[in-house]
Amino acid sequence: MQITLQKSEIAKQSSIQITGSKSESNRLLLLKALYPQFNLENISNSDDSNLMTKALSSSSDVVDIHHAGTAMRFLTAFFAVQEGREVTLTGSKRMKERPIQILVEALQELGADIEYVENSGYPPIKIKGKKLTKNKVSLQANVSSQYISALLLIASRLENGLELTLEGKITSVPYINMTLSLLTEIGVENSFEGNTIVVKPAPKDLEAKTLVVESDWSSASYYFSLAALSAVGIEITLSSYKENSLQGDSALVEIYRHFGVETAFNNNSVTLTKTDKDVLPFTYDLTNAPDIAQTIAVTCFALGIKCDLTGLHTLKIKETDRLVALKTEIEKLGGQVEITDASLHLAEAKSIKSDVAIATYHDHRMAMAFAPIALKTSVIIEDAMVVSKSYPTFWDDLESIGFKITK
Structure with missing residues (x-):
């Protein structure tokens, strides 16, 4: 119109x-999917957050996130750790032109099973969820902070946590700090020193709480x-x-x-x-x-x-x-x-x-x-x-x- x-x-x-902030909402929606004991208030009413909510609750074997780039990156990591679940993650024509290779390679290095359906390096991707036991990976840090946040959001569910080494100039640092601050808020221990981020496995008794966006x-x-x-x-x-x-x-x-x-x-x-x-x-x-x-x-x-x-x-x-x-x-x-x-x-x-x-x-x-x-x-x-x-x-x-x- x-x-x-x-x-x-x-x-x-x-x-x-x-x-509510789309950035905070999408991070907290993923964390709630991993830890259902949390309640969320003032979640964004944006298309992106609505798509994120729908995708996280979907039981379909094909998940279409349309134009939502944040959802594409975060869900790539999320579905990689959903043991026994197989999902094809796709999106709009423009989404199929937006690169995902840096994130996919980092997840594969951790042991994830991900393959490209059409063009190498771009969505759509087929993800077979599994338990990831490796805990060290390096990532190019000057392309998109969403690749970094995607890994950090699932890190506390990895058996041995995650040690992430960032290579090159780090872009959009506040968005990385936002992710880490939200992990701290839910009770997950983490540190960011120099070019290394460490996220510990989540304690088994994470306290239920209400998080306001x-x-x-x-x-x-x-x-x-x-x-x-x-x-x-x-x-x-x-x-x-x-x-x-x-x-x-x-x-x-x-x-x-x-x-x-x-x-x-x-x-x-x-x-x-x-x-x-x-x-x-x-x-x-x-x-x-x-x-x-x-x-x-x-x-x-x-x-x-x-x-x-x-x-x-x-x-x-x-x-x-x-x-x-x-x-x-x-x-x-x-x-x-x-x-x-x-x-x-x-x-x-x-x-x-x-x-x-x-x-x-x-x-x-x-x-x-x-x-x-x-x-x-x-x-x-x-x-x-x-x-x-x-x-x-x-x-x-x-x-x-x-x-x-x-x-």
């Missing part, structure tokens, strides 16, 4: 309740962008968020201060306030928070400032090649963008073209990152319901704070 966002103004004060910081990023593009004095309150968040995208607080957005924590909410700070050209290394790159690039374009973003090497293997997609769509709006395999460089923009149709490439973050442009000029979003992948109520929430949307 295509929608038109007419040029809009948002309410001077507004409040939004954002669903923090709201999603990636989803919050679009409101940080709205605040940055708004008039001085605008306030947006978001819940539920922790000041000591496990999520790497909480770097938004620091990043958006540069764009004149101050963040105040109060109990379980944050209030974003636009100040009259002068906005200057922006340079930042997003190695630890690549999922907010699109939001930041569009914010800088709409503010008319130059920006240089690095640490973006993982964006090429997401739902689409996000670097190419950003360049294409920002240039439609009148911007100038240069990209490399790991960086994006945006020139200062003098104006923004109106009524441009933004392609979303089956990528939820493309749709949401470009929405704040409507505070400057009208814009069309193609395939707008792709947002359901992570934030199904996004357009309704924007309407609630003053956006004019024609469907």
